Amino acid sequence: DRARATARPAARPASRPATRRPTGPRTPHTIRLGSPRPRLRLVGVGLTLVMLAFVVRLLQVQAVDASAFSAEASKNRYTNVKLAAERGEITDRRGVALATSVDAYDITADPKMFTPQDSKAPDAPQQAAALLAPILGKDVKELTQRLSTKNSRYVVLAQRQTPQVWNQIKDLKRVFADKAAADKRSNGPGANVLAGVFKETSSKRVYPNGDLAAGILGYVNAEGRGAGGLESSLDKKLSGKDGEITYAQSGGRQVPTADSNEKPAVPGDDIELTIDRDIQWAAQSAIAEQVQKSEADRGYVIVQDTRTGEVLAMANAPGFDPNDLTRARSAAMGNAALQDVYEPGSTAKVMSMAAVLEEKKATPETRVEVPNRLHRGDRLFKDDIDHPTWYLTLNGVLAKSSNIGTILATGQLGPTQPEANEVLHSYLTKFGIGRPTGLNYPGESRGILAAPKDWSTSQQYTIPFGQGLSLNAMQAASVYSTIANGGVRIEPTLIRGTKGPDGRFTPAPAPEQSRVVSAETAKTLAEMLESVVDDQEGTGTKARIPGYRVGGKTGTSNRVDPATGRYKGYTASFAGFAPADNPRITVYCAIQNPTKGSYFGGQICGPIYKKVMEFALKTLQVAPTGTAPAGLPVTYDAAPQPAAQPAPQPSPQPGQ
Structure with a gap:
């Protein structure tokens, strides 16, 4: 009985409400983390590989392929410009110019500088062509094609243009360069569609006396080479030897503080004619x-x-007139004499x-x-x-x-x-x-x-x-x-x-x-x-x-x-x-x-x-001699006298 009493407690009165003991905060479930060392090793290895790649690339650029990369950098930074030799004059016997040359410019371009990446403009060739065409007297489509030439760093847009033409282009280039600089300061792309337009010093052949002695002098072709008369036969002597200048450029402008290398042009010989x-x-x-x-x-x-x-x-x-061959008749362009x-x-x-x-x-x-x-x-x-x-x-x-x-x-x-x-x-x-x-x-x-x-x-x-x-x-x-x-x-x-x-x-x-x-x-x-x-x-x-x-x-x-x-x-x-x-x-x-x-x-x-x-x-100030002519007889008296007789004649032969 005592044991039973211990096992079964006495019942509580029904009218007494049940009371709960106060409880404390529940203990959260904890996830145990593994050791961080493997992850650190992985990150370290990755960083090491990246650094190693940088080091290898640096060694390649600065040591192994240094000359190649330097050449490529120079190619992109430096530009070569031909220095045209001055063509020699042709003068008369007194030194009066019959054919001479005046300053002119060949307008050239670097097609790479008209790509969207370099010009920062998606349609740079079209924009530039529209600006240049009326100045150069060229077709917009033709200029666009030249400026869009692939795999080329040099094209000629127009030859032997006057200084006035280049001044117009230069003024436009300055305006666009200033706009591009201002745009860059405002965090813009700095688009410049004329940065890749350049000039090469050239010359234009002129004949001060128009058609005088044109048959002797001849003329030059579109490339400035002799194509007729003495201009052609003496072309080698007249042409001289072109030079070249290499300089650093940025945005289409020469960097004044950078080094430049110039090989001067050798002018052609002047030719003195016997003509007065x-x-x-x-x-x-x-x-x-x-x-x-x-x-x-x-x-x-x-x-x-x-x-x-x-x-x-x-x-x-x-x-x-060799100054304007478009009006010359082909039959008159030689030396008929x-x-x-x-x-x-x-x-x-x-x-x-x-x-x-x-x-x-x-x-x-x-x-x-x-x-x-x-x-x-x-x-x-x-x-x-x-x-x-x-x-x-x-x-x-x-x-x-x-x-x-x-x-x-x-x-x-x-x-x-x-x-x-x-x-x-x-x-x-x-x-x-x-x-x-x-x-x-x-x-x-x-x-x-x-x-x-x-x-x-x-x-x-x-x-x-x-x-x-x-x-x-x-x-x-x-x-x-x-x-x-x-x-x-x-x-x-x-x-x-x-x-x-x-x-x-x-x-x-x-x-x-x-x-x-x-x-x-x-x-x-x-x-x-x-x-x-x-x-x-x-x-x-x-x-x-x-x-x-x-x-x-x-x-x-x-x-x-x-x-x-x-x-x-x-x-x-x-x-x-x-x-x-x-x-x-x-x-x-x-x-x-x-x-x-x-x-x-x-x-x-x-x-x-x-x-x-x-x-x-x-x-020539040739004075008369003042002597009398011999006065040889023209006729003779018809009285019978010996006359010149023809030589014996051979038998007739076929002929015209």
Whole structure:
């Protein structure tokens, strides 16, 4: 029972409410953490690897690949700009500029600086092109394409622009650079669409006298290189050597405090010509006026110093202005006086007479009976006018420019016509026909002179009076200079010398000389040529110059049409020198295909000769000699006397 009483306590009264003991705060559930050391090790290893990577990269940049990274940095920071060499001047014999260069700029760009990353503008090429196009006169689309060029750090936007053009671009660049700097200060991107536009110092070729001597000078192309005339043939001497400057740039501007490396440009040589500007002007004005008046295809005038071979003027009409090639006719852009070849006609008779006199087959007084018509080979020859039988001296044959008389005279050069042909050919060659003039001018023609064995039946008789052979105007002038110079041919020259960057003048090499005929023959020919001008029956009376003795010869020849290869129209010419007894100046004039008014050389070229020769004599201060001409006879009394007889003729041969 006691045990039971202990196990079961007495029941509490029901009416007594149950009471709770006060409780304290509940103890929270605790998670036990592991050791932190593994995590620390992991972080440490990671940091170590990162640092190691930085160290390796640093070593690569500063040690292993230092030169490569340095070069790349320099490439991005430094820019190379070409320093164009100043092109040499071309001057006349007195130092007057005929072709010179003025300051200009090539506008260039770095396409990389127009990418969104560098310019901070998504459409930098388009914006820049829109700004530059009206200044440069270029198409916006074209400029956009150039500024968008990939894998390139250099493009040319425009060449040889004036300083005024660059100043406009420079002002725009300054405005955009200032805006970009202000934008950066305001934490903006600092966009600049013109930072990649630069200039390169260049030059622009100008010709102060316009079309004066343009045929000689030539012109330069879009790259500033010689493309015609002396500008082309002397391009290497004129061009010099370009230099280069390397400098640090930032935002398209040179960093003034940074190092720069400059290789100076070497200027080209100045070229001094033999041309006299004033005489060139007189020749060019005279021929241009007559070509227009005669409605001719073209014309040329050569003025040469008889004693030195120096060319004082070489004029062509029509010409062109090398300052504005867009208006030039392609046919007028060459030097026709050296490039055109044509049959000279009667001005070539002086070479035939030289051969006859030098071979002592006749004298100026030798009598030549000239019929109205002459059968030779398969042709019937006549003079320019119908006439009764003329009783002329050899001097008269030249004075009256008789084709028939010339055929008869040159027939005496050999016992047979083929042998006479050989002799005549040798003299023509010595006078320079069919050979280069020696000027080494680009595109020059050497003319046409076939070997005697290739002369047709007709050519055997036409070549003595200037048909059947071809030459250029310089060759024709040189023939008369040879006679005026006592029979010694001096190769014509256009270059007097060069002046280098150091200012030292180097004369051109002396021209080659060769004797063609004796001094006696040359003097006799000069006297005979005076009869052409002085005698009332001569064909060159319009070339007379008061106070001066003048020797000269007219020429009127059938002209070969270049388009058809057949004879059509005429070539009119006049050649001569003065003073005839002490020659100083030679003038030659030719006009191709005159279609209005006279086509005879004495009528339309004689006056040109007179005008140009008078001007040249005054310019060079050549005084009249004051001596009287020889007054050789032109005709003889028709009383029966021995006359020059033609050489025996071979059987007719096929020919034209």
